[in-house]
Amino acid sequence: MKSAPYDNIVFRDIDKSAALADTVSRKLNKLERYCGDIIRSRVVLEAPHQHKHKGKQYKASVELALSGNPVTITNESDSIHRAVNGAFSSVERCLKERGDRRKTRRYQVPTLEEPETE
Template identity: 35%
Template sequence: MQVPLQITFHNLPHSEAIASRIEQQFDKLCHFCDRIVNCQVVVEIPHQHCHKGNSYHIRINLTLPGEKLVIDRNNSNSFNNNAYVVIRDAFNAAQRKLKQYRELQKI
């Protein structure tokens, strides 16, 4: 079953490379949990005045049967301004939340 994936960019132009990385990470997530109904990923750079470099913010909204999971990750506390690191961290957090979801479904 093909799960809908929506990728939105705010305050930065659409990037095929970033979208491709998100799709790869999402495919891994779908193999981990086959109960995902829908996924929305928002990639943004918040407005920052007098600040060097880009601070990426990733929000993943996952819809599962009877549950909605929201994962927020940014690199504002990090010296690494790499979107790919923030994407990896966000999807790792999503996998942890899905693991908790699966454990609760077993009860």
């Protein structure tokens, strides 16, 4: 999944931050530890709208193209850093569960039906 440093990070309605882009890149590289079959990734960081009661809300979306099913996780928070951390922790949890399901499926022994004896 090695690509150019920040070409898969999209900033919408917020200023580009090298520190935030670096944090996202490190978290993307860390995801390879949990799942080696990531084909492509894209992270969208945005401040979609103003809420009257909640104040400014930020949204972080992580989209992963995997062999099999793609994964998209979105998290909203009043801080862009909290939104990024929440989204990536959810993605890590999802990839860990996916890996565990694969392992249990791989090591299940098929049961053979015994022929009936008379």
